[in-house]
Amino acid sequence: MTAPTTPGAAEAGTPGAVPPAPTRPEAVGFDGLPTATPPPAPDPAADLPSVIEVRDLGIRYSLRLTRKNTLRNTFINMFRKREGPKEFWALRHVDFDLVQGQSLAVIGPNGAGKSTLLQVLAGILTPSEGGVIVRGQVSSLLTLGAGFDQDLTGRENILLAGAFLGMDHREVLDRLEPIIEFADLGEFIDAPIKTYSSGMRARLGFSIATSVDPDVLLLDEVLATGDAIFRAKSKARILELVRSAKAIVLVTHDMGWVTEFCNRAMLIEKGAVIANGEPADVVAIHLEHAEEAKRAKLEQIRRYGGEAPKLAR
Amino acid sequence: MASLPKASQKATPPAYRSTSERPSTVGLVAEGFREIASRRRLIRYLVQADMKKKGANTVLGNVWWVIDPLMLMIVYVVLVTVITQRPQPDYPLFIFSAILPWKWFTSTVSDAVTSVTGQERLIKQLHFPKLVLPVASTFSGVTSFVFGLIPLGLLLVLFYSDRITPYLLLIPVVAFVQLVLSMGLAIGVSAVNVFYRDLGNAIRHFLRLWFYLSPALYSAEQISSLGVDDPTITFLFGLNPFTILFESYRNVIYAGTPPMWGPLLALLAVSVAITCLATWGFKRLEPAFAKVL
Ligand SMILES: Nc1ncnc2c1ncn2[C@@H]1O[C@H](COP(=O)(O)OP(=O)(O)OP(=O)(O)O)[C@@H](O)[C@H]1O
Numbered sequence: 006m007t008a009p010t011t012p013g014a015a016e017a018g019t020p021g022a023v024p025p026a027p028t029r030p031e032a033v034g035f036d037g038l039p040t041a042t043p044p045p046a047p048d049p050a051a052d053l054p055s056v057i058e059v060r061d062l063g064i065r066y067s068l069r070l071t072r073k074n075t076l077r078n079t080f081i082n083m084f085r086k087r088e089g090p091k092e093f094w095a096l097r098h099v100d101f102d103l104v105q106g107q108s109l110a111v112i113g114p115n116g117a118g119k120s121t122l123l124q125v126l127a128g129i130l131t132p133s134e135g136g137v138i139v140r141g142q143v144s145s146l147l148t149l150g151a152g153f154d155q156d157l158t159g160r161e162n163i164l165l166a167g168a169f170l171g172m173d174h175r176e177v178l179d180r181l182e183p184i185i186e187f188a189d190l191g192e193f194i195d196a197p198i199k200t201y202s203s204g205m206r207a208r209l210g211f212s213i214a215t216s217v218d219p220d221v222l223l224l225d226e227v228l229a230t231g232d233a234i235f236r237a238k239s240k241a242r243i244l245e246l247v248r249s250a251k252a253i254v255l256v257t258h259d260m261g262w263v264t265e266f267c268n269r270a271m272l273i274e275k276g277a278v279i280a281n282g283e284p285a286d287v288v289a290i291h292l293e294h295a296e297e298a299k300r301a302k303l304e305q306i307r308r309y310g311g312e313a314p315k316l317a318r
Numbered sequence: 319m320a321s322l323p324k325a326s327q328k329a330t331p332p333a334y335r336s337t338s339e340r341p342s343t344v345g346l347v348a349e350g351f352r353e354i355a356s357r358r359r360l361i362r363y364l365v366q367a368d369m370k371k372k373g374a375n376t377v378l379g380n381v382w383w384v385i386d387p388l389m390l391m392i393v394y395v396v397l398v399t400v401i402t403q404r405p406q407p408d409y410p411l412f413i414f415s416a417i418l419p420w421k422w423f424t425s426t427v428s429d430a431v432t433s434v435t436g437q438e439r440l441i442k443q444l445h446f447p448k449l450v451l452p453v454a455s456t457f458s459g460v461t462s463f464v465f466g467l468i469p470l471g472l473l474l475v476l477f478y479s480d481r482i483t484p485y486l487l488l489i490p491v492v493a494f495v496q497l498v499l500s501m502g503l504a505i506g507v508s509a510v511n512v513f514y515r516d517l518g519n520a521i522r523h524f525l526r527l528w529f530y531l532s533p534a535l536y537s538a539e540q541i542s543s544l545g546v547d548d549p550t551i552t553f554l555f556g557l558n559p560f561t562i563l564f565e566s567y568r569n570v571i572y573a574g575t576p577p578m579w580g581p582l583l584a585l586l587a588v589s590v591a592i593t594c595l596a597t598w599g600f601k602r603l604e605p606a607f608a609k610v611l
């Protein structure tokens with residue numbers, strides 16, 4: 006499945022700027038799978054081209070339009086004064102650069118705006134404020150198997166996904182066999198997707214999404230899919246992509262992945278960048294904030310007389 | 319996997335994406351058409367998937383596409399014969415030549431309404447030209463028309479062989495004008511439905527009204543005889559695209575005469591304009607899709 010990569014092969018394309026990668030130790034990680042050390046951070050003195058530039062980025066959601074809107078409601082609302090906030094900034098004043106060879110972990114509490122940031126980098130959302138530059142081919146593994154057509158077979162869905170991703174037909178045909186082999190679904194590959202279990206669907210989605218070799222790889226909590234065997238396989242595949250991509254942005258709630266895969270981390274809270282730098286430092290800040298939030302919650306529970314605060318209905 | 323060829327480096331220019339720059343109106347329309355042209359294969363796959371779905375979910379499969387228009391024809395023939403007592407000669411053929419294109423039109427428009435909203439998940443996960451969705455549903459509508467030509471052929475050969483003329487070969491010409499018109503409307507309604515989810519309901523009622531106001535069950539002549547003393551009625555009636563289309567279909571299928579070339583050409587020009595306008599609107603709204611869905 007995986008051809009061994011010689012140390013430093015990934016960096017071979019970069020003219021002399023990056024030192025050869027150290028040989029990876031054969032250690033066992035937190036999940037019982039072989040771990041890897043993150044790729045060495047590029048030398049800041051070397052003037053590497055930036056792959057991602059984000060300048061004063063802001064993303065605004067209009068809450069009026071987002072609610073399931075109908076002609077009828079619009080008509081009714083014309084005669085009624087509307088209350089409530091009009092808009093919501095999911096991200097505001099976000100600024101950062103990512104140079105070649107960096108892999109960035111984006112962490113933060115739920116609803117902080119991490120997925121939104123990835124959607125902007127993937128070109129799905131257009132900035133409401135500021136702008137972004139992404140150099141090179143982007144692959145977004147935001148969620149696996151989003152575009153599957155239930156009535157088509159696995160094989161037909163690979164062709165469809167390839168067409169959605171904008172690959173050449175010949176390219177898709179070249180990749181068809183490796184994808185099928187990696188997904189390892191047996192004869193189910195020629196059965197309609199609706200007969201698949203959710204794990205099988207995720208396997209196929211993962212195989213398709215990682216079959217492209219992108220310059221910029223975006224990953225949003227897609228790493229924990231499938232059974233143990235497939236997880237090990239997909240982890241190896243991700244490591245391979247991490248080594249060959251120019252830049253990676255990884256969103257995760259698992260701090261193990263942050264220190265294992267990334268040489269930079271960024272903490273986002275309520276749409277703003279709180280910290281940006283060494284993974285260990287940023288993780289520490291994140292854990293501290295999480296601890297604080299937990300303590301505040303406990304305090305609140307104590308004040309309500311030992312009872313958890315009731316959920317608003 | 320490591321030996322996979324590197325994905326084609328379609329020299330993607332490092333675009334600075336921001337709201338400050340916005341292409342011109344013409345630029346947007348041209349971009350839209352370019353996207354459609356460059357994603358032909360994707361559109362073809364989507365059409366095939368749609369056909370498979372429609373065929374697979376019914377017992378008789380595609381046979382329904384042949385039976386449906388025939389059933390509808392019988393209903394209308396009975397209804398109109400009972401009500402007016404004095405229908406046109408060869409009324410089944412008269413009515414069938416209007417039912418067939420109308421069924422195509424309504425199924426195209428109502429499929430197109432949900433074509434973008436139905437791909438909600440994908441739109442939030444992947445960047446691709448959303449225009450392919452309404453365009454694909456326009457083309458998959460064509461299949462219902464093509465299958466409907468089978469019962470038309472049977473009807474002509476078995477019962478009305480005296481009405482077979484070389485003008486039948488002009489059916490695709492009239493159909494092309496209708497295709498351009500429905501393409502424009504499909505693109506327009508699919509974008510608006512993202513923002514107003516009950517558009518489909520409104521359109522269903524609108525289409526029903528439109529059908530009865532068009533010369534499907536009756537002929538355009540009958541209307542002009544109504545409007546002898548009120549020329550505005552005749553004028554307004556003539557503005558209805560389906561007056562031109564139905565009359566043209568009927569000329570080539572039923573009457574054995576050439577289609578109404580002048581009005582048909584004018585309608586083609588209007589349809590092209592509608593398609594450009596709809597493409598422009600769609601491209602303007604496209605960036606908001608992922609946020610609103
Ligand atoms: N379509 C939308 N309309 C309005 N608000 C939205 C929309 N999508 C996301 N949001 C809001 O934007 C904020 C950021 O969402 P996002 O999905 O980026 O969070 P996240 O950091 O990925 O969280 P999680 O860790 O739970 O995945 C949230 O407060 C969410 O409510």
Ligand SMILES: [Mg+2]
Pocket residue numbers: 119120121225
């Ligand atoms: Mg998220």
